Amino acid sequence: MQASFESTVALPAGVALHARPAATFVKTALGFRSQLTVGLDGKVDSRVANAKSILAVLALGATGGTVLRLSAEGEDAPAALEALASCVSGLVE
């Protein structure tokens, strides 16, 4: 069984995970082979989406400042997690 990795990262204030930012995130995820998910922080809402699906990511409706839970499972999981986290913190509108 492959190890699973997790981390949390906050969306920059004022940048929602919609339209272009969501596509930038999904494109980053599609560059890896691991199974990748992105979820809400679980305080009010703990939905989890396939990080490689634009529609699933858009449906999260994550707004600026939201803490996202990222998880990765597979051969390139650590690298994927690092890339996704840095992608999220660098997102712009």
Next chain:
Amino acid sequence: MVGIVLVSHSLELARGLADLASQVAGAEVKVEPAGGGPDGKLGTNGDAVREAIARADCGQGVVVLADLGSSILTVRHLLQGKANGHVRLVDAPFVEGAVAAAVMSSAGQSLEDVARAAEEARGASKF
């Protein structure tokens, strides 16, 4: 990249959706609208679809989404006898399928993966 063609009875609908998909996925993906009848009214036009497919084709294949009824028939008629798999009509919701396909294409995914993402849009919740 895989090209995307959007076929609608309405040119405005096809153009508006092409704008939306390009805005989300980025301008590097070819998203080509084909809408309205030969007289410029609501309808479908095989020549417009053929031209849109030619514009969208960068050699990696083309995924075609159509809105309803005779749009589908027009595309099918056009593709009849050319079933080499390079141009693929997908059974997908128009808006979500177009956005999903455009994003997959912009990430350099294969025709197979782009077509599948469009078709899987049928099962996606909006919220």
